[in-house]
Amino acid sequence: GAGVSQSPSNKVTEKGKDVELRCDPISGHTALYWYRQSLGQGLEFLIYFQGNSAPDKSGLPSDRFSAERTGGSVSTLTIQRTQQEDSAVYLCASSLWAGNTIYFGEGSWLTVV
Amino acid sequence: DQQVKQNSPSLSVQEGRISILNCDYTNSMFDYFLWYKKYPAEGPTFLISISSIKDKNEDGRFTVFLNKSAKHLSLHIVPSQPGDSAVYFCAASRRGGATNKLIFGTGTLLAVQP
Numbered sequence: 001g002a003g004v005s006q007s008p009s010n011k012v013t014e015k016g017k018d019v020e021l022r023c024d025p026i027s028g029h030t031a032l033y034w035y036r037q038s039l040g041q042g043l044e045f046l047i048y049f050q051g052n053s054a055p056d057k058s059g060l061p062s063d064r065f066s067a068e069r070t071g072g073s074v075s076t077l078t079i080q081r082t083q084q085e086d087s088a089v090y091l092c093a094s095s096l097w098a099g100n101t102i103y104f105g106e107g108s109w110l111t112v113v
Numbered sequence: 114d115q116q117v118k119q120n121s122p123s124l125s126v127q128e129g130r131i132s133i134l135n136c137d138y139t140n141s142m143f144d145y146f147l148w149y150k151k152y153p154a155e156g157p158t159f160l161i162s163i164s165s166i167k168d169k170n171e172d173g174r175f176t177v178f179l180n181k182s183a184k185h186l187s188l189h190i191v192p193s194q195p196g197d198s199a200v201y202f203c204a205a206s207r208r209g210g211a212t213n214k215l216i217f218g219t220g221t222l223l224a225v226q227p
Contacts, residue, residue: 004156033214042219043157043202056214091156099208101147102215104156 002026004105006092012111013082021077021108025094032075033095033102034059034067038088046090049075050098082112116140117205119218127226132190134221136203139184143205147215148177148188151200160201161188193225 005024013019025032034046045059049069060066064082069075079086089107118137126132134148144165149157163170163177163186170177176189190197200222204215 031213035217043204043217045214045216048214093156098213099145099206101159101162103159104149106156109154 004092004094004103006090006105006108008108009106010109010111012113015084015112016081018078018080019082019110021079021090021092021110023075023077023092023094023105025073025075025092026103027073029094029096029103030072031095031098031100031102032069033093034075034077035091035093035104036088037091037107038085043091046077048098079110082110084112086110087112115219116143117203117216117218119201119203119221121221122219123222123224125224125226126193128195129192132188132193132197132223132225134188134190134201134203134223136186136188136218137184138186138205140205140207140216141184142207143216145206145208146177146179146186147204147206148175149202149204149217150197151202151220157202190223193223195225195227198223198225 007022032049035043047067048056051072064080067077089109091107093102093104095102147162148160151157161175179186200220202220204217206215
């Protein structure tokens with residue numbers, strides 16, 4: 001597609017359930033990033049992929065969070081045993097290569113009730 | 114440790130006037146700086162960037178200024194238009210670093226009054 005595509009756009013889940021968020025980056029972009037923005041907060045870095053490997057996972061808040069990327073393209077962010085503090089918009093972004101301008105998707109709005 | 118800071122949470126200007134959004138950073142290793150604009154319920158969109166080898170970059174109504182000695186950058190919008198009303202994030206990265214991730218400020222909400 002022309003831009004970064006994320007799904008679902010909105011997700012309401014019960015506390016304790018697992019959720020998967022998907023990101024389809026811009027075709028040909030080798031670098032992929034996950035950020036999140038909680039209510040009233042800035043953009044918080046979660047994880048960075050170069051190809052299929054994740055050289056920087058330093059932003060993942062806990063071991064309940066994991067992400068993978070396959071085929072150098074689609075990425076999935078998984079949150080296990082969701083908590084209310086996980087409620088946020090999860091933003092995926094990609095760039096042609098690391099260090100270049102990154103382009104964001106529309107985000108996946110997660111609400112944990 | 115907030116490496117990129119936007120100390121003004123909000124700014125209000127009149128249509129046609131200049132909007133100046135400010136950003137400070139602490140890490141002297143940052144060498145690439147960007148501004149993003151974000152409307153409610155949308156993802157951030159790239160606006161303009163500047164490399165540390167330059168002190169000014171201009172694109173239409175938008176100009177970014179970089180003062181490396183002060184570790185300060187600013188975004189000027191002239192003339193401001195009501196459609197510019199959005200949250201503006203500055204971001205910084207170290208392009209030669211291990212991950213090149215962008216570190217974002219907390220954003221400034223710009224309101225342009227008609």
